[in-house]
Amino acid sequence: EKSKNCELSQEIKHNLNIQYEYYWNFTTTGIHTIKIIFKKKLLQCNKLFYECRNIYKIDCSNFDCSQIIDCSFMFSSCSSLIEINLGKLDFVLSNNFSRMFYECKNLEKLDVSYFNTNNSKSFFCMFSGCSKLKEINVSKFKTTNCENIHYMFQYCSSLESIDMLNWDMKNINNIDYLFMGCSKLRNIKMNFNNDKKLKFYQTFDGLPEGGSFVWKKGTNCNELLKYLPVSWNRTQE
Numbered sequence: 001e002k003s004k005n006c007e008l009s010q011e012i013k014h015n016l017n018i019q020y021e022y023y024w025n026f027t028t029t030g031i032h033t034i035k036i037i038f039k040k041k042l043l044q045c046n047k048l049f050y051e052c053r054n055i056y057k058i059d060c061s062n063f064d065c066s067q068i069i070d071c072s073f074m075f076s077s078c079s080s081l082i083e084i085n086l087g088k089l090d091f092v093l094s095n096n097f098s099r100m101f102y103e104c105k106n107l108e109k110l111d112v113s114y115f116n117t118n119n120s121k122s123f124f125c126m127f128s129g130c131s132k133l134k135e136i137n138v139s140k141f142k143t144t145n146c147e148n149i150h151y152m153f154q155y156c157s158s159l160e161s162i163d164m165l166n167w168d169m170k171n172i173n174n175i176d177y178l179f180m181g182c183s184k185l186r187n188i189k190m191n192f193n194n195d196k197k198l199k200f201y202q203t204f205d206g207l208p209e210g211g212s213f214v215w216k217k218g219t220n221c222n223e224l225l226k227y228l229p230v231s232w233n234r235t236q237e
Contacts, residue, residue: 061087161187
């Protein structure tokens with residue numbers, strides 16, 4: 001029941017072969033809090049809450065995602081979302097994290113530090129538009145198989161630092177717009193063991209005037225460093 005003193009919550013029990021259209025009704029019903037209980041293992045959860053703009057909180061702590069192969073757009077455009085309880089989800093088989101949290105512009109905290117990204121090929125737009133996140137811990141992401149990280153942190157305008165020093169980036173094909181519009185990002189640590197001829201189109205556009213860029217010793221960052229603001233400190237680690 002709705003009341004002035006408590007949030008409306010909804011428990012959803014559903015079997016395999018869930019379709020994301022099932023959740024579109026939440027865009028109009030005004031349901032703000034959802035606890036998901038799945039009885040069986042799902043194979044995909046892409047677009048699960050896509051454009052559910054009225055949801056404030058989501059609890060996926062009991063969600064078994066061990067068989068998930070695609071989690072792209074999972075929370076994309078949940079523009080009112082303040083809190084996601086992800087528990088300790090292990091996306092061990094997922095190869096696509098594209099736009100997973102895209103335009104979650106009211107999300108203030110997010111713990112993805114334990115994500116298993118061994119099989120991921122794409123982080124395209126993963127956090128793009130998450131304008132209230134001050135911290136995104138991706139330091140332990142496994143990126144050996146990853147090909148695309150363009151737009152990954154675009155317009156994360158509250159983000160203050162990022163650590164990608166231990167990433168394996170030899171297979172990356174595109175890092176365009178990577179930090180575009182990150183107006184408070186003053187500390188970047190980055191490995192760039194990539195010999196491809198990339199364009200770095202607007203990779204650093206919108207960064208603040210002063211900052212620190214640290215790159216892993218032994219990697220060739222000469223071309224990449226040309227696109228940093230000239231006032232930034234440059235250091236090898």
